[in-house]
Amino acid sequence: MSITEVEFQATAVENAPVKSIEGRSQWQLTWRRLRGDKIAIISMVVIIIIVLAALAAPLVASATGHGVYQAFPNNGLTADGAPVGPGVHGFILGTDNTGRDLLVRILYGARISLFVGVFTTLLGAVLGVSVGMIAGYFGGWVDTILARLIDAVLAFPFIVLALALAAVLNPSLWIVVGIIAFFAWAGIARIVRGQTLALKEKEYIEAARSLGAGPWRIMFVDILPNLLGPVLVLATLFIPTAIGVEATLSFLGIGIPPPAPSWGNILNAAQDYYQVDPWFVIFPAAALLITTLAFNLLGDGIRDAMDPRTERIFAGRKTGRRKNGKRGKGLNLDNALLVGEQATMTVDHPVAPGEES
Numbered sequence: 001m002s003i004t005e006v007e008f009q010a011t012a013v014e015n016a017p018v019k020s021i022e023g024r025s026q027w028q029l030t031w032r033r034l035r036g037d038k039i040a041i042i043s044m045v046v047i048i049i050i051v052l053a054a055l056a057a058p059l060v061a062s063a064t065g066h067g068v069y070q071a072f073p074n075n076g077l078t079a080d081g082a083p084v085g086p087g088v089h090g091f092i093l094g095t096d097n098t099g100r101d102l103l104v105r106i107l108y109g110a111r112i113s114l115f116v117g118v119f120t121t122l123l124g125a126v127l128g129v130s131v132g133m134i135a136g137y138f139g140g141w142v143d144t145i146l147a148r149l150i151d152a153v154l155a156f157p158f159i160v161l162a163l164a165l166a167a168v169l170n171p172s173l174w175i176v177v178g179i180i181a182f183f184a185w186a187g188i189a190r191i192v193r194g195q196t197l198a199l200k201e202k203e204y205i206e207a208a209r210s211l212g213a214g215p216w217r218i219m220f221v222d223i224l225p226n227l228l229g230p231v232l233v234l235a236t237l238f239i240p241t242a243i244g245v246e247a248t249l250s251f252l253g254i255g256i257p258p259p260a261p262s263w264g265n266i267l268n269a270a271q272d273y274y275q276v277d278p279w280f281v282i283f284p285a286a287a288l289l290i291t292t293l294a295f296n297l298l299g300d301g302i303r304d305a306m307d308p309r310t311e312r313i314f315a316g317r318k319t320g321r322r323k324n325g326k327r328g329k330g331l332n333l334d335n336a337l338l339v340g341e342q343a344t345m346t347v348d349h350p351v352a353p354g355e356e357s
Contacts, residue, residue, distance in 0.1 A: 040301025124184025
């Protein structure tokens with residue numbers, strides 16, 4: 001390459017328009033990575049469909065004419081007293097053991113499961129974040145007491161507490177919410193405590209202290225925004241756990257009491273009919289499985305999207321989709337660096353006229 005060609009390419013690079021680079025926030029980067037995860041997006045769509053179906057439960061009951069507590073012993077049961085199958089006598093998914101519409105009860109059960117999962121997670125997140133930040137920031141005897149309390153809660157078997165409360169009090173929705181929320185906050189508090197111990201040693205926290213900021217302002221203004229990412233991941237992963245715990249307690253008879261619809265007590269009523277009417281078991285079990293699986297997959301996707309170390313993975317996926325011919329159009333950054341390097345070599349080692357480098 002001659003000096004004239006090098007000077008021409010260097011001039012072209014200098015005169016090329018420079019595009020301004022706009023910075024992205026952490027949430028924008030997370031959403032961009034999450035959009036590249038097809039499994040997470042599909043899970044999000046499934047969750048939205050489940051939420052819409054739960055909200056539309058009264059409309060479905062009104063359209064079918066089958067109330068959630070309304071039994072149809074004449075056309076909702078066979079001559080032997082067994083539930084009818086899907087599509088029989090206008091029951092889309094069949095009936096339960098008392099002749100009630102199974103579809104309507106599953107949709108109303110979704111409302112209870114989603115309420116328990118989301119509400120207990122919110123309660124656990126608020127309490128866990130508060131306790132974890134206080135323990136991690138103040139340290140000393142405060143940290144010792146709260147850390148031992150967290151360990152005690154995590155070591156206590158929740159089934160024993162549920163059985164004890166069911167023996168003393170009548171099972172109800174709020175008993176289930178209280179039991180799950182009581183054990184939800186401890187796991188979140190342990191994670192938040194560890195994150196707070198690391199964050200309080202950062203330079204910007206020292207700068208806030210030097211400016212006269214109090215401990216509560218530092219915790220809720222400077223530290224809390226940096227904890228939202230891990231807490232969001234934990235909350236997304238805990239929602240299916242809470243839904244599964246509620247279904248387990250209801251299946252054991254210490255959760256949502258009948259005739260209130262819950263996926264757990266529907267499965268409890270269906271355990272004697274799995275040979276006669278397997279759909280009575282399959283439909284509520286499938287609803288529980290799909291819901292918990294969708295939340296777990298979405299939680300895994302959010303966790304990967306919020307991890308900066310996965311940026312190369314998402315970038316590699318985009319690079320693999322590019323066509324090979326696209327690199328030949330115009331001067332890219334690699335060509336510009338190569339031209340600059342060749343120009344530097346030419347200055348250090350001049351080329352004689354008529355001689356090619």
